[in-house]
Amino acid sequence: MQFELVTVPFGDGLLHGMAHGSGDVVALHLHGTWGNFYENPFVAALAPVYADRGIRYAAVNLPSHDGGSIAESMSDSISALEAWVAELAPPGATVILQGHSLGALKIIHAWQNNHSLTRRVRATVLFSPFDPVAFYGGKTAEEIDANRRAIEAHAAKFGENSFIPEDVFGLWPLNSAMYLAATLTGGEWDVFPSRAGTHLNALQAITCPTLVALGSDDFASFPAPQIVVESLTKQHAFVIEGAPHNFAGKEPELGVKVSAFLDDLNL
Incomplete structure (x- = not known):
């Protein structure tokens, strides 16, 4: 074709x-x-x-x-x-x-x-x-909140364009800004x-x-x-x-x- x-x-x-x-x-x-x-x-x-x-x-x-x-x-x-x-x-x-x-x-x-x-x-x-909130962030509200707080601290230290740690999400690279947008309950990706x-x-x-x-x-x-x-x-x-x-x-x-x-x- x-x-x-x-x-x-x-x-x-x-x-x-x-x-x-x-x-x-x-x-x-x-x-x-x-x-x-x-x-x-x-x-x-x-x-x-x-x-x-x-x-x-x-x-x-x-x-x-x-x-x-x-x-x-x-x-x-x-x-x-x-x-x-x-x-x-x-x-x-x-x-x-x-x-x-x-x-x-x-x-x-x-x-x-x-x-x-x-x-x-x-x-x-x-x-x-x-x-995406569940996929990237976690299956429970507590897990989502904990992961978001970890990435917020990471972004504050290394910048919003920094790659997030693999122990939070390791299937492929994501920058901190994308992760925080994708895991925001009620946000544009939710x-x-x-x-x-x-x-x-x-x-x-x-x-x-x-x-x-x-x-x-x-x-x-x-x-x-x-x-x-x-x-x-x-x-x-x-x-x-x-x-x-x-x-x-x-x-x-x-x-x-x-x-x-x-x-x-x-x-």
């Missing part, structure tokens, strides 16, 4: 993406942590699912692609998404927003804050949304509070048809993926058995679910 390289000016440079197909409906995929459009196989695997329905499909980089995730900025990502919509979806075109992991959280954030770009969105696809069981309420801001997909082996999910999905009674929500956070090896099963969802939209 052939993809077109697309770009959009952002900041002092360009952001890149890949696009396939054409049509008056444009689906935009947003990557997650350390993500991009060329490393997660499910991203390209979904292109035919959209193309078969006459939907232009684009997987685009945000400022946080690759190593940029060390210092995530919600506002920068939303601004970049706005730029991509303006570049790839001409006036009058319908938009589908698809996001994976932190990309899904950014889409939820845009809806919760009634961002103007959501007025053009016909459907939302959320892959592996998770609770858009899918599954730790408290209120993630269904958090999705009520999304006023278009919504698909939510998690893998049964998703390491970032808390509580277990099946428990998370069972609470989402008003969405097209499901668990793919045996799938990890990025659905590796389960791309066909994911494609079947997305196909059914798109068929239901009657675009």
Whole structure:
């Protein structure tokens, strides 16, 4: 399958993406942590699912692609998404927003804050949304508070751009500012509070048809993926058995679910 390289000016440079197909409906995929459009196989695997329905499909980089995730900025990502919509979806075109992991959280954030770009969105696809407060901070309020106090002290000593100690979070590098933003209860990243069981309420801001997909082996999910999905009674929500956070090896099963969802939209 052939993809077109697309770009959009952002900041002092360009952001890149890949696009396939054409049509008056444009689906935009947003990557997650350390993500991009060329490393997660499910991203390209979904292109035919959209193309078969006459939907232009684009997987685009945000400022946080690759190593940029060390210092995530919600506002920068939303601004970049706005730029991509303006570049790839001409006036009058319908938009589908698809996001994976932190990309899904950014889409939820845009809806919760009634961002103007959501007025053009016909459907939302959320892959592996998770609770960043629980994932980065801890499973209990006491653990979250203790870890945040440790990083606040670390940032005061070494600066907000310093990497946090691995004994607080060691799966990949994060700077102190990102950690404190991501673990703030009620903060800008706290858009899918599954730790408290209120993630269904958090999705009520999304006023278009919504698909939510998690893998049964998703390491970032808390509580277990099946428990998370069972609470989402008003969405097209499901668990793919045996799938990890990025659905590796389960791309066909994911494609079947997305196909059914798109068929239901009657675009």
